[in-house]
Amino acid sequence: MPTIKIIDFIKNDIYSREHPPPHFHALFAESEELIEIESLQTYIGQIPKPQRKKVVDWARDNQDHLLGIFKQLNPR
Template sequence: MPTIENVDGVKIVIHNGEHRPPHIHAIYSEFEVLIEIETGKIYAGDLPTKQLKKAFDWIAGNKDLALSIFNELNPQLK
């Protein structure tokens, strides 16, 4: 599981062998949320409010990077 970035304890992760829609995993302690890259909407899971805000802020500022990494790791989904 490649960690793309660690934002104050929130791991931002993108896996290979993934499924649509393109998304990131944001992991904090025992919590995990999947956030759609293009829309910024929660796809599944949950994070505490403070950590969820950090994940939303990261995706808002790194949408192109996240989509590029997702597509590179999952070329079958392009």
């Protein structure tokens, strides 16, 4: 489970052996949100809005990179 990026204490991970759609896990304190890489919409869960905005802003600029990592860890 590689940590892709830590943004102000928000850990962003992509796991291997995951289910579609391609997504990453944003973890902050006791909260976790799965965010779809292509749409940047919430798949499940919730982190606080200020932290989610930081994560989505970063992810928007790195969508191709995130999708590449997801596909590398989850070849099908």
